[in-house]
Amino acid sequence: MKDEPVATNLLTKLGSAFIRKEPYGLVLIIAPWNYPVNLTLIPLVGAIAAGNCVVLKPSEVSSSTEKVLAEVLPRYLDQSCFAVVLGGPEETGQLLEHRFDYILFTGSPHVGKIVMAAAAKHLTPVTLELGGKNPCYVDDNCDPQTVANRVAWFRYFNAGQTCMAPDYVLCSPETRERLLPALQSTITRFYGDDPQSSPNLGRIINQKHFRRLQALLGCGRVAIGGQSDESQRYIAPTVLVDVQEAEPVMQEEIFGPILPIVTVSGLDEAIAFINRREKPLALYAFSNNRQVVSQVLDRTSSGSFGGNEGFIYLTLPALPLGGVGHSGMGSYHGKFSFDTFSHHRACLLSPSGMEKLNEIRYPPYSDFAQQLISWAMGSQSCTLL
Structure with missing residues (x-):
């Protein structure tokens, strides 16, 4: 929170230049339902740490957590610096009408x-953490069991209801045939012969999302899983093959325990496939060849990237969480949360006297004066000719 000193040039050498972090003022945080405690409190902490007051809107979809937050937070935080607003889309819309x-x-x-359009009416800055279809490229040069372990864990964690989860796999037909039995073995090891009875596999948040996901099971061909039970909102860990790019499962973010596998001829086709779609929130690449992973990183764009790894990087506060393009703008996490909710104010304090030293800045300008000014500004200057 301290003022951050910055370098000066000869023209400002007698002054003090620094960046001051100031609170924006009143912050609105609209949180999601899939990690309703984590994704509500982390930005709340950052906003308050930066000195702001907060209007907090938890998701009405995770209704029990919403009620607990509204009840518990006032016990621990000064109520003059935050307020919790309950309700659904109508209440959120009413909030967005305010500045x-x-x-x-x-x-x-x-x-x-919708949020960005409402903010634009007041020129309010926004951070948007949005979803997307996160690609996962699996190279021919890999250990299929290792890949299966890591991809399955991140795909089926929280029943797939994670914005950073791998949304589909790109690999060659040969790698697909090696990967499928490895995925089946991993799913059985993780969740048993009857995943529905496993205490380690979550359920879909509500009936609306269950029916949406159940419809996606009709895309391509089910290679693993595919079972569902509406009474429990259960969908088995599922792998789809032979899916077409135009099918719904490849057009919308899945947000459930369904993993399509799309076959490509190799690395170049995979990268072309990724780049002709919207920029994802996360992108993953698995290969024993580090150059392959580096190529995927260098030739694509995404909010975050995992090489031979999933979204375990979320455990690192030193890395920002944020999207790019269609997957969002801005970031937060750790100190990035403080920076996001702080206005970085440029400040220069100069002495009121010693005016004789400033005369070189004033017109009329001789050739010598112009050269002297250019020299005094040094490498930090920018001259437009």
Whole structure:
């Protein structure tokens, strides 16, 4: 929070130049339902740490957590610096009619556009943490069991209801045939012969999302899993093959325990496939060849990237969490949360006297004066000719 000193040039050498982090003022945080405690409190902490007051809107979809947050937070935080607003889309819409100094929204790109349009009416800056279809390239040069372990864990964690989860796999037909039995073995090891009875596999948040996911099971061909039980909102860990790019499962973010595998001829086709779609929130590449992983990193763009790894990088506060393009803008996490909710104010304090030293700055300008000014500004200057 301290003022951050910055370098000066000869023209400002007698002054003090620094960046001051100031709070924006009143922040609106609209949180999602899939990690309703984590994704509500982390931005709340960052906003308050930066000196802001916060209007907090938890998701009404995770209704029990919403009520607990509204009840418990006032016991621990000064109520003069935050307020919890309950309700659904109508209440959120009413909130967005008001002017805030900053808005952070986590959710879908569709709702993100609504939030951004509302913010634009007041020129309110926003951070949008949006979803997307996160690609996962699996190279021929890999250990299929290692890949299966890591991909399955991150795909089926929280029943696939994670914005950073791998959304589909790109690999060659040969690698697909090696990967499928490895995935089946991993799913059985993780969740047993009857995943529905496993205490380690979550359920779908509500009936609406269950029916949406159940419809996606009709895309391509089910190679693993595919079972569902509406009474429990259960969908088995599922792998789909022979899916077409135009099918719904490849057009919308899945947000469930379904993993399509799309075959490509190799690395170049995989990268072309990724680059002709919207920029994802996360992108993953698995290969024993480090150059292959580096190529995927260098030739694509995404909010975050995992090489031979999933979203375990979320455990590192030193890395920002944020999207790019269609998957969002801005970032937070750790100190990035403080920076996001702080206005970085450029400041220069100069002495009121010693005016004789400033005369070189004033017109009329001789050739010598112009050369002297250019020299005094040094490498930090920018001259437009």
